[in-house]
Amino acid sequence: MPTLYIKTYGCQMNERDSEQVARMFVQKGYTLTDRENEADVILFNSCSIREQAEQKALGKMGLLSKQQHRPHVVYGMMGCMAQSKKDELFKELPRLDLVVGTQKYHRVFEHVDGILRARQERRMDELQTAFSGTRVCDVAEEADSQNRIRDHLNPGARSTAYVSIMQGCEMKCAYCIVPYTRGTERSRPIRDIVEEVNMLADAGVKEVTLLGQIVNRYGREMPAADGKGGFVQLLEAVHEVEGLKRIRFVSPHPIGFRQDLVQAFTYLPKLCSHIHFPMQSGSDRILKMMRRPYRNETFLDLCARMKQARPDLSITTDIIVGFPGETEEDYLLTRQAVEQVQFDNAFIFRYSPRRGTPAAAMEGQIPEEVKEARNQDLLAVVNEIAIRKNRELVGTVQEVLLEGPSKTNEERLSGRTSQNRPVIVDAAPDLAGQLLPIRIEESTGFTLYGVPCPSRA
Numbered sequence: 001m002p003t004l005y006i007k008t009y010g011c012q013m014n015e016r017d018s019e020q021v022a023r024m025f026v027q028k029g030y031t032l033t034d035r036e037n038e039a040d041v042i043l044f045n046s047c048s049i050r051e052q053a054e055q056k057a058l059g060k061m062g063l064l065s066k067q068q069h070r071p072h073v074v075y076g077m078m079g080c081m082a083q084s085k086k087d088e089l090f091k092e093l094p095r096l097d098l099v100v101g102t103q104k105y106h107r108v109f110e111h112v113d114g115i116l117r118a119r120q121e122r123r124m125d126e127l128q129t130a131f132s133g134t135r136v137c138d139v140a141e142e143a144d145s146q147n148r149i150r151d152h153l154n155p156g157a158r159s160t161a162y163v164s165i166m167q168g169c170e171m172k173c174a175y176c177i178v179p180y181t182r183g184t185e186r187s188r189p190i191r192d193i194v195e196e197v198n199m200l201a202d203a204g205v206k207e208v209t210l211l212g213q214i215v216n217r218y219g220r221e222m223p224a225a226d227g228k229g230g231f232v233q234l235l236e237a238v239h240e241v242e243g244l245k246r247i248r249f250v251s252p253h254p255i256g257f258r259q260d261l262v263q264a265f266t267y268l269p270k271l272c273s274h275i276h277f278p279m280q281s282g283s284d285r286i287l288k289m290m291r292r293p294y295r296n297e298t299f300l301d302l303c304a305r306m307k308q309a310r311p312d313l314s315i316t317t318d319i320i321v322g323f324p325g326e327t328e329e330d331y332l333l334t335r336q337a338v339e340q341v342q343f344d345n346a347f348i349f350r351y352s353p354r355r356g357t358p359a360a361a362m363e364g365q366i367p368e369e370v371k372e373a374r375n376q377d378l379l380a381v382v383n384e385i386a387i388r389k390n391r392e393l394v395g396t397v398q399e400v401l402l403e404g405p406s407k408t409n410e411e412r413l414s415g416r417t418s419q420n421r422p423v424i425v426d427a428a429p430d431l432a433g434q435l436l437p438i439r440i441e442e443s444t445g446f447t448l449y450g451v452p453c454p455s456r457a
């Protein structure tokens with residue numbers, strides 16, 4: 001039985017896409033392996049968002065594909081870097097067999113299996129076949145066919161799942177490569193999504209995360225119902241799914257974030273008390289240059305209104321430091337906004353120029369040392385807040401979805417609170433998949449430790 005090793009870089013969308021691809025291979029008789037040097041097929045699902053993400057995947061694929069003693073192995077690159085670099089990748093990685101864009105996942109199996117079979121036959125009878133040197137570059141131009149494979153890899157084993165609700169992004173933020181790799185915005189119909197969530201809930205999934213580049217633009221073409229836009233209509237429909245306990249979504253954008261969505265936090269109890277809400281910068285001047293058409297005040301006001309709607313809401317964010325033209329003053333405005341919102345956590349990125357994006361060609365590119373200094377300075381502010389908020393939870397009881405064995409200690413379970421904080425729980429393995437009140441006993445900075453309440457110990 002041939003084996004597949006698949007490695008995923010980047011965002012949750014890539015994770016979701018990798019699951020679909022893996023599922024296809026498993027359905028056709030492949031087994032999955034996490035040992036790359038045993039695999040017959042090695043696939044990387046790549047990310048382009050920053051230079052570093054690309055370098056990591058290129059470096060690792062370069063190393064693996066040097067395994068000359070296993071000439072039958074098929075190497076493929078899928079995902080955003082495949083979409084954006086296309087054939088260029090064959091030059092950078094001479095042993096690569098396959099490049100598949102973000103909207104052609106359904107064809108990966110066909111291509112790979114064809115190449116692998118031809119190579120294996122050739123090995124057997126020493127015949128040179130047409131496939132021996134074939135390289136396939138299959139990068140999409142047409143609309144996607146996501147969700148042809150609707151079921152998931154191994155739903156019975158999991159209590160959480162990602163559900164893609166839309167593809168693409170048309171915002172064209174000046175720094176971002178996504179609009180060029182993921183294409184135009186397309187929303188799936190509500191009934192398809194609800195059907196998928198129903199199927200997941202039947203299989204034991206308790207929490208779904210709805211995925212889209214800008215989820216609040218979901219279903220923009222749908223008529224409003226009761227003053228509610230498409231995304232809130234979707235949330236309400238998913239909320240009805242029996243057996244489902246929690247709903248999350250990533251990521252919203254301040255543009256088009258209306259009161260109906262703020263209000264949803266007041267009457268949808270399954271909606272978790274967490275929002276990942278990218279701010280990017282606290283300076284209006286930089287936001288404008290980033291082509292993010294809102295002012296920082298609008299962002300802060302939305303945060304305040306959401307907290308009013310759901311007082312225990314945790315807000316996390318993405319911030320870019322060192323965007324072209326960012327002065328010390330601009331940076332300090334970002335820092336000030338971080339202090340004002342008191343984000344529960346933040347991903348801080350040093351600006352990384354991406355090919356073909358407007359910001360890459362802007363004047364005033366910031367030296368790496370300055371980006372690094374701002375990154376470190378802001379990280380200290382963010383970490384201090386995050387650690388303090390975690391410490392404040394010691395002694396409280398939190399509802400935790402126990403997801404499975406902890407990675408660091410198989411004898412304990414790991415889970416997350418409604419606010420998306422990771423908790424390591426001293427509990428029997430058979431409690432995996434349950435949503436339980438947990439007493440938080442300790443915090444070591446970023447991780448919380450707890451016991452079921454009342455304690456079974």
Ligand code: 5AD
Pocket residue numbers: 049050175176177278280318319320349350351352353354
């Ligand atoms: N450089 C640095 N960070 C970036 N992001 C997107 N593009 C870039 C870039 N060119 C960040 C944004 C986005 C997150 C997923 O990645 O903050 O929200």
Ligand code: SF4
Pocket residue numbers: 169170171172173176177178179213214253
């Ligand atoms: Fe990129 Fe902006 Fe679209 Fe997010 S909203 S994917 S940052 S272009």
